[in-house]
Amino acid sequence: MPRHLLEGSSSPQSTGKALSLFLFIGGAVILVIMLLLVLFWKRIKPKMLLQKMAKSEKNGPEVPDYFSGNLRIISYFDYRTLKRATGSFHPKNQLGRGGFGPVYQGKLVDGRMIAVKQLSLEKSQQGESEFLAEVRMLTSIQHKNLVRLIGCCSEGAQRLLVYEYMKNGSLDSLIYGNCKTFLNWKMRFQIILGIARGLQYLHEDSNLRIVHRDIKASNILLDDKFQPKISDFGLARFFPEDQTYLSTTIAGTLGYTAPEYAIRGELSEKADIYSFGVLALEIISSRKNTDLSLPTEMQYLPEYAWKLFERSRVIDFVDPKLRTDGIVEKDVLQVCHVAFLCLQPDPSLRPPMSEVVAMLIQKTEPMATPLKPAFLERKHRVDISLSLESPSEDHISSPPQSNSPFSPLPDRFSPPPDASKR
Structure with a gap:
């Protein structure tokens, strides 16, 4: 057979084999690349985030070793x-x-x-x-x-x-203003109890001792069954077990901020407990902790509630819709009593969240009698809706202590003109 015929008959087969080999190698290369991308996304990416976190914590408290795999x-x-x-x-x-x-x-x-x-x-x-x-x-x-x-x-x-996704949104959208969704006392009590249990876990039961620093109504989300979930941990701090408090820069929302933290920068889990006390009163009354449109004696909710408590008229500040719907007055007063214990002027007098949960569940009158909460003088009013947030989480020395725990906030704690609302 002529040579040119032999070459002509073998050429298509050779080309087909070469094309198949090329496609096989190309497919293998693409598969390897895809596997590498998956490996990067699953393994390398988390490690890069961890490196960033470690770097961001360089001047803060140490993060335990077991954290690295989470x-x-x-x-x-x-x-x-x-x-x-x-x-x-x-x-x-x-x-x-x-x-x-x-x-x-x-x-x-x-x-x-x-x-x-x-x-x-x-x-x-x-x-x-x-x-x-x-x-x-x-x-x-x-x-x-x-x-x-x-x-x-x-x-x-x-x-x-x-x-x-939390179907019922944030708590503030339901308890402030004229919301169509009405929360009866049973629902409100479950929300208060759920928040208390969440804080108990953060303070006492988790592997890490954590202070949230911004407990407020807008940071409580509600699922489809109106069960509460604490959110927004951007300002939270890991808290060393061997320290009573940290001296640090101020972060959080005025109106919910404990006096010793707002004035002297002394941060501990007691600051969250104070915020919880304010929030509990808000949930019971369906109003914000500060409302400057009201008469002077009613503008600051904890102060107004305490005055009614002294006159044995605490029931007067309860949401009128709750009273109309029907409540067991003893149960509501018991929760108010617990809230006042959380607002004690001396942080050491505020009960830990485990005791708060126990008092709420047992529905027995707390043994301790609350003292008058620490109120900041309103000589120089500050818009409490503004948050005092610090970009730095470094520990700093305590600012000079005030001679009075009831003195107004120093000017240096005022938020900058462009402070964002949380």
């Missing part, structure tokens, strides 16, 4: 997925806005509802700090009364936190 319990989302889930972060999907950015409702392709917190890094480095703090905190703790972190996104300049 990031594996959350998912890592790409920005495009979260953008699609929230309708490109459309304003109609915005659930609220905190000091570091807005929170949006979203829906993943698998049908899960989520809440996406978008941190505003371009405005301040506080956003980066809060992102690291919240991921660090929520991957270290789990409790039915704490909001659950599903995942996060750290892509380019984007920092997003993905939480379980």
